[in-house]
Amino acid sequence: MSLSPRGSIIVGTGLKMRTVSAGDIENLIGFWRSIDGVGLGKGDDRESLERFIRRNPTTCFLLTEEERVVGSVLGGFDGRRGYIYHLAVCPEKRRQGWGRVLMDAVCRELEKLGAHKIHLFVLNNNHHALEFYRYLGWEHRTDIRVMSSDRSIEKHRTD
Numbered sequence: 040m041s042l043s044p045r046g047s048i049i050v051g052t053g054l055k056m057r058t059v060s061a062g063d064i065e066n067l068i069g070f071w072r073s074i075d076g077v078g079l080g081k082g083d084d085r086e087s088l089e090r091f092i093r094r095n096p097t098t099c100f101l102l103t104e105e106e107r108v109v110g111s112v113l114g115g116f117d118g119r120r121g122y123i124y125h126l127a128v129c130p131e132k133r134r135q136g137w138g139r140v141l142m143d144a145v146c147r148e149l150e151k152l153g154a155h156k157i158h159l160f161v162l163n164n165n166h167h168a169l170e171f172y173r174y175l176g177w178e179h180r181t182d183i184r185v186m187s188s189d190r191s192i193e194k195h196r197t198d
């Protein structure tokens with residue numbers, strides 16, 4: 040596997056990596072629905088994903104084989120921290136280094152934007168993803184808990 044100097048195309052295996060554009064969203068949603076371990080929720084509708092890609096044009100990547108999506112990762116930068124979402128490789132392409140390629144690409148581009156620290160979320164029961172991230176050197180934080188506020192519920196309460 041080799042990366043072009045711009046890091047946008049991988050040749051030699053039939054797989055290509057490129058940044059995501061709005062026209063890819065339907066295919067991406069279909070791909071994520073087929074992958075165990077990718078949780079889809081609020082923020083994964085077309086409008087939200089289009090906004091995410093518009094705001095993060097250089098940090099969202101797609102891996103394709105003859106136009107079929109076989110891998111993905113979304114990176115977001117908020118001006119302070121980087122965040123990674125929806126890393127996935129289709130089952131038949133796993134353990135061939137593609138997950139690492141996607142992680143390298145998104146981390147490299149987030150760093151270029153100024154992200155010195157990058158976070159990602161993994162469901163407690165996704166043991167194999169936890170092992171993968173640990174293997175790549177990611178630290179499992181036990182000193183923080185994620186707290187969330189569902190603003191669509193809050194909005195209904197005050198309506």
Ligand SMILES: CC(C)(COP(=O)(O)OP(=O)(O)OC[C@H]1O[C@@H](n2cnc3c(N)ncnc32)[C@H](O)[C@@H]1OP(=O)(O)O)[C@@H](O)C(=O)NCCC(=O)NCCS
Nearest residue numbers: 076126127128133134135136137138139167168170171174
């Ligand atoms: C997690 C995932 C993206 C890994 O993709 P992948 O293409 O199989 O990973 P790679 O082949 O690049 O693996 C990179 C290294 O991690 C190791 N690795 C991969 N999966 C591992 C696991 N479950 N446990 C331990 N090590 C693992 C590989 O052996 C490889 O090591 P090497 O470079 O020394 O050979 C893939 O399994 C996946 O899509 N899972 C389902 C979706 C998911 O759970 N995503 C995470 C959401 S938070």
